Amino acid sequence: MSKLLNNLVVIGIYMVFAVLLITTIYPLIWVVGTSLNPGNTLMVSTMFPDQPTIAHYVDLIRNTDFVLWFTNTITIAIANAVLSTALVAATAYAFSRFRFKGRQQGLMTLLILQMFPGFLSIMAIFVLLLQTKLLDTHLGLILIYAGGSISMGTWVMKGHFDTIPKSLEEAAYIDGASHTETLFKIILPLSLPAITFVALNSFITPFMDFILPQIVLRSSEKMTLAQGLYNMVANETNSSFTTFAAGAVLVALPITFLYMYFQKYLIHGITAGADKG
Amino acid sequence: MDVTTGARRHRTKAAIFSAVFIGLGQLYNKQYTKGLLYMIMAQLFFWNYYPIAYQGIRGLITLGDVPTKIVAGNVIKGDHSIFMLIHGLITLVLILLFAGFYAMNIYDAKKNGELRDEGRPVPGFIESVRRAKLRNFPYLLLLPATCFVLFVTVMPLVFNVLIAFTNYSAPNHIPDRSLVDWVGFRTFYDLFAQESWRTTFFGISVWNVIWAVASTLSVFFSGLLLALMVNHPKIKFKKFWRTIFILPWAVPQFISILVFRVLLNGSFGPVNDIIIKLGLSPVPWLSDPTMAKVTIIIVNLWFSTPFLMALMSGVLTTMPRDLYEAASVDGATGSQKFFKLTLPLVLAATAPILIMQFAFNFNNFNLIYMLTDGSPNHPDYYYAGSTDILISWIFKMTLNQSQFNMASAVSIIMFVFITVFSLWNYRRMKTTQEEDMV
Secondary structure (H helix, E strand, O other): OHHHHHHHHHHHHHHHHHHHHHHHHHHHHHHHHHHHOOOOOOOOOOOOOOOOOOHHHHHHHHHOOHHHHHHHHHHHHHHHHHHHHHHHHHHHHHHHHOOOOOHHHHHHHHHHHHHOOHHHHHHHHHHHHHHOOOOOOHHHHHHHHHHHHHHHHHHHHHHHHHHOOHHHHHHHHHOOOOHHHHHHHHHHHHOHHHHHHHHHHHHHHHHHOOHHHHHHOOOHHHOOHHHHHHHHHHOOOHHHHHHHHHHHHHHHHHHHHHHHHOHHHHHHHHHHHHHHO | OHHHHHHOHHHHHHHHHHHHOOOHHHHHOOOHHHHHHHHHHHHHHHHHHHHHHHHHHHHHHHOOOOOOEEEOOEEEOOOOHHHHHHHHHHHHHHHHHHHHHHHHHHHHHHHHHHHHHOOOOOOOHHHHHHHHHHHOHHHHHHHHHHHHHHHHHHHHHHHHHHHOOEOOOOOOOOOOOOOOOEOOOHHHHHHHHOHHHHHHHHHHHHHHHHHHHHHHHHHHHHHHHHHHHHOOOOOOOHHHHHHHHHHHHHOOHHHHHHHHHHHOOOOOOHHHHHHHHOOOOOOOOOOOHHHHHHHHHHHHHHHHHHHHHHHHHHHHHOOOHHHHHHHHHOOOOHHHHHHHHHHHHHHHHHHHHHHHHHHHHHOOHHHHHHHOOOOOEOOOOOOOEOOOOHHHHHHHHHHOOOOHHHHHHHHHHHHHHHHHHHHHHHHHHHHHOHHHHO
């Protein structure tokens, strides 16, 4: 009886899996299929086109600003990754290794700021950037991203630094090393997972984010990928959907592989941060 | 009496000197280089900045009093209230910095006076610089981050708060066409007293809370169930299933959202196409107010479950096996094991993540804006649709409607809510993480 029940459970699970398999895969295959489908409308598109064509990809690269959006996004992503990681590493090092006045208040502030998404003060950011002539520049966006990443990354990084035994540095200090040397030669090399997590996260943010670029970047030649693709879908004429599908595939493929490859770092990085705060 | 005042003579005098004139106390302590440096810095800053600071503070208080006028066909520019507000804010920060420098100067004079009272030598200039470098190393490390946080996060927050107390809104108070004034709590009063604002605010708030709770809970349980199913001992090809089910997490979210927007489109979306071909009536996925809300939660399930599944899988593998064996020996049923063992253990391990997810979902702008854009329309709402949450409402009020003061007022209410929530969260965490904070 119990064995029968057990078998029923297993069959049930496989049935659920079958349904999930279809719902998970369907949207993905649909995009790929549509992007390869001849013709411009969704009505005639089939999941598996008889005569696949790369016309939409060619169209995307020739007739839209896609390449430009891509370079923009990459530029912002790299700059943001470098700047954020440097800022976060310095901050986390100070909080992890030194005891100074205001340390607890500082950590507390970061914790609370982390809860405020940067775009909550959309209007203020808009006006401030306008004032500093940084509106519609990539620099403005990068600075805002980097500022936002501090509160988020510091706790993760500090959590990791805390796990590195102090005896290692003490030995280095005895040998006459300075603070900077121990940071670069001992702590950072031992914190590769945390650094990867922070850098990767800041690298990916510009690919994913929509609201901040939408506020900061106004002209078409400065837009990021998310903005460009959104605009393709947002105007409800369905002629550009196939081009959108091609763009979606081009953006999603590398990021999906990146995520699958760095899966462990990304998922555990978030947990590590959450454990410690 | 004489002795005690005598013993404290230098520190009191030095402090008073420095309070009267920056750098004087240092000179009194015979730290000539430092004293002169302080004096020059303070004087340069003060005399150069004094007129600008005066203007800035005056602008902050009045928000300008010269309106833009058209005289004989020519536009004569008046004051720009919002720029004046920002200038005022920056001035305020600089004044605070100067006040900090002033306080530090007094403290420094007193400290070195103390050394003299005790008959010890006062450090020379180079020696002081060296000491400060050592003691202030952590602050030096924190300086760039502090600047960033100050100007990118804190300044906008303060600015945002201030705007709520002005009448900065279309159509009558948009600089530089017209002036903006301080109006006190009137914006908040309007939000709660005016019928349409109140309806919109409460309607959206209720949906926002429902959405945050429903999405967090649904994702939690579906993630847990999926993890349990994948980890079931009798299931084969575990790696294959896990890879398939993690896929939606790896696809960029905005792409999945946009794809769903097309897929679920009422008139030409492929999903309704299939449903019609199956002989059923089309589902108003995004066009019916209630159905749109359900759709949002379902779409969120699609791309949020995988992450929770991966997380839960990790948690489940660390579950103490002997507990389950003990429970089996005591004759516990499967459901008893789930509710009395698995669920509490998983909850304890993932509680911080759940709270983070809740906070994230509460402000999940991307999903709402990209999937439904707040539509379908709600006839009773001001500048918002049926599926709008507070953050997307704020976005629309800011970028499309120029209702800046109301947008700020609503975001202040959200600030308060979030602060209370995170403080409570922090308290709760502190009890378990006590040793880390000392």
